[in-house]
Amino acid sequence: MARTGRPRGFDKDQTLARALELFWSRGYGATSIQDLVDALAVERGSLYGTFGDKRRFYLDAVRLYWDVYERHLTAALDTSPLLPALREILTHPVRLDELISDVGVPHGCLVGNTTAELVPHDSEATEIVTRSYRRFTDIVTDALRRAQAAGEVTDDARPEAQAQLLLYLVQGLSLVSRADLDRTAALAAIDTAIEALRA
Amino acid sequence: MARTGRPRGFDKDQTLARALELFWSRGYGATSIQDLVDALAVERGSLYGTFGDKRRFYLDAVRLYWDVYERHLTAALDTSPLLPALREILTHPVRLDELISDVGVPHGCLVGNTTAELVPHDSEATEIVTRSYRRFTDIVTDALRRAQAAGEVTDDARPEAQAQLLLYLVQGLSLVSRADLDRTAALAAIDTAIEALRA
DNA sequence: CAACTTCTTGACAGGTCGTTCAAGAAGTCA
DNA sequence: TGACTTCTTGAACGACCTGTCAAGAAGTTG
Numbered sequence: 001m002a003r004t005g006r007p008r009g010f011d012k013d014q015t016l017a018r019a020l021e022l023f024w025s026r027g028y029g030a031t032s033i034q035d036l037v038d039a040l041a042v043e044r045g046s047l048y049g050t051f052g053d054k055r056r057f058y059l060d061a062v063r064l065y066w067d068v069y070e071r072h073l074t075a076a077l078d079t080s081p082l083l084p085a086l087r088e089i090l091t092h093p094v095r096l097d098e099l100i101s102d103v104g105v106p107h108g109c110l111v112g113n114t115t116a117e118l119v120p121h122d123s124e125a126t127e128i129v130t131r132s133y134r135r136f137t138d139i140v141t142d143a144l145r146r147a148q149a150a151g152e153v154t155d156d157a158r159p160e161a162q163a164q165l166l167l168y169l170v171q172g173l174s175l176v177s178r179a180d181l182d183r184t185a186a187l188a189a190i191d192t193a194i195e196a197l198r199a
Numbered sequence: 200m201a202r203t204g205r206p207r208g209f210d211k212d213q214t215l216a217r218a219l220e221l222f223w224s225r226g227y228g229a230t231s232i233q234d235l236v237d238a239l240a241v242e243r244g245s246l247y248g249t250f251g252d253k254r255r256f257y258l259d260a261v262r263l264y265w266d267v268y269e270r271h272l273t274a275a276l277d278t279s280p281l282l283p284a285l286r287e288i289l290t291h292p293v294r295l296d297e298l299i300s301d302v303g304v305p306h307g308c309l310v311g312n313t314t315a316e317l318v319p320h321d322s323e324a325t326e327i328v329t330r331s332y333r334r335f336t337d338i339v340t341d342a343l344r345r346a347q348a349a350g351e352v353t354d355d356a357r358p359e360a361q362a363q364l365l366l367y368l369v370q371g372l373s374l375v376s377r378a379d380l381d382r383t384a385a386l387a388a389i390d391t392a393i394e395a396l397r398a
Numbered sequence: 399c400a401a402c403t404t405c406t407t408g409a410c411a412g413g414t415c416g417t418t419c420a421a422g423a424a425g426t427c428a
Numbered sequence: 429t430g431a432c433t434t435c436t437t438g439a440a441c442g443a444c445c446t447g448t449c450a451a452g453a454a455g456t457t458g
Contacts, residue, residue: 005404006454027316029228033446043407048447050405105319112374116315117226119378120304129378137384157391164388169364172371175311179318180329185336189363192356196395204434205424232416242437243417249435253416 010042012050019051020061025107028058028117059124065110066132073139082147086140087194090166093174094186105181109174116175136170137163144197154199162197169193209241211249218250219260224306227257227316258323264309265331272338281346285339286393289365292373293385304380307373315374335369336362343396353398361396368392 022039023031033054037044051057079085093106107113111132118125137160144159153162173186221238222230232253236243250256278284292305306312310331317324336359343358352361372385 004402004456006406006456008405009454026320029316030320032444034444044447045408045449046406054446108315113315115374115378116307116312117228121225121229126378133375133379156394158387160384161387161391164384165368165391168371168375168388169367170371171374172367172369175314175370175374176332176367179314179325180332185359185363188357188360189367192360192364195355203426203432205426205436207435208424231414233414244419244438245436247417 008046008050010040010046015040015042016051016057016061016064019057020065020110023058023061024065024110024113027113031058055122059128062110062114062125062128066128066135069111070132070135070139073136077139077143080147080150081152082143083152083194083197086143086166086197087190090170090173090190090193091187093170094177094181094183106174106177108178109171112171112174133167136167140166148199151199153197166193207245207249209239209245214239214241215250215256215260215263218256219264219309222257222260223264223309223312226312230257254321258327261309261313261324261327265327265334268308268310269331269334269338272335276338276342279346279349280351281342282351282393282396285342285365285396286389289369289372289389289392290386292369293376293380293382305373305376307377308370311370311373332366335366339365347398350398352396365392 018040019036022036026035033044033047036042036047036057040047042050047057051060073089076085076089093109111129114125115129119129120126140163141159144153144162147153148155148159153159169190173190177186217239218235221235225234232243232246235241235246235256239246241249246256250259272288275284275288292308310328313324314328318328319325339362340358343352343361346352347354347358352358368389372389376385
């Protein structure tokens with residue numbers, strides 16, 4: 001049963017991806033529907049018809065953000081030795097190629113930004129970010145467990161605790177780098193953390 | 200030269216402190232002037248007359264927050280051995296007594312929240328949070344330098360890098376704990392970090 | 399072709415927001 | 429007391445915001 005009626009004049013996935021960029025750099029509250037209409041070249045009614053209200057639109061963007069990130073994370077950590085890959089993941093927020101806004105400053109992690117702005121008073125947002133954090137620690141814990149077994153990573157601490165620490169590190173780094181992107185200091189801190197994990 | 204005219208009917212400092220609480224738990228955008236009027240029992244005109252506009256009011260609250268925190272930090276780290284005191288500082292965001300909103304969830308660090316919501320598009324906010332981060336790392340660096348000299352903390356890494364790492368850790372912890380306050384996991388991660396610092 | 403369905407457009411409604419202001423209240427000072 | 433200064437009060441303003449909707453446009457189907 002093919003869809004009948006007038007076809008959409010824009011690509012839904014691509015529009016969501018571009019909305020994600022906007023939400024990411026400006027935040028939820030500071031991004032108005034009018035901003036989206038202007039940036040996406042899609043009229044209000046079409047946005048509402050396609051994505052529902054603003055909150056749903058935003059949460060869909062956050063979900064998309066996390067899905068992409070999780071795929072990247074899983075793929076990157078499926079390797080040995082682990083520590084170089086881990087270092088790569090941690091330095092992600094301070095690299096300028098992928099995570100930069102037009103003013104030349106990284107805009108952090110969208111999940112973290114959502115945590116600051118919508119959690120805990122928005123329960124659906126809380127659920128999304130909580131699940132994202134859990135998945136991060138699960139994926140990293142698995143990788144660390146393998147690396148401990150291989151003798152690459154110290155077993156002075158449990159992999160769960162190490163993974164939780166790395167979650168805090170990457171979130172803190174993402175946040176602080178919005179204000180104060182000192183790449184040298186950031187890389188030195190990351191290297192310190194990586195070295196502390198070495199067996 | 201004594202001030203003439205009708206005296207203020209409320210305490211300025213105390214009102215700012217209570218506004219800080221509100222801004223802290225709800226964020227800048229989600230706290231309306233009406234919310235402040237209701238919570239502080241001070242009419243709009245008086246707030247504007249005393250504190251200027253909303254943004255100035257908020258930034259003053261952030262400055263107050265940081266001043267209090269910095270005094271606490273400096274005093275707490277002026278001790279030996281350092282690591283127990285450092286552990287105390289790091290666990291601060293997950294303790295419920297001082298940093299909890301009415302729904303029983305910590306609301307993070309106001310400086311970090313400001314970073315997520317107002318940085319980088321508000322230059323004055325950016326300046327405040329950047330300075331706060333710098334002061335944190337300066338204070339912690341000094342303490343670590345002393346503790347390295349005393350043989351308590353490892354000198355495998357430079358104290359600057361260790362301090363930067365601790366900044367990321369405490370900011371990440373504050374943020375993530377808003378969504379997912381697993382005290383056991385948080386404490387295990389903190390202990391892992393502290394042990395990695397031990398000589 | 400005509401009937402039908404869906405998408406697009408942009409004006410509009412209704413609410414909330416930050417901010418201002420004029421009039422009255424409550425002090426100080428001479 | 430009267431002049432002066434500052435604070436308080438709450439109504440009002442204009443801007444902006446999210447969300448809706450009716451009319452037209454553009455496809456599909458038979």
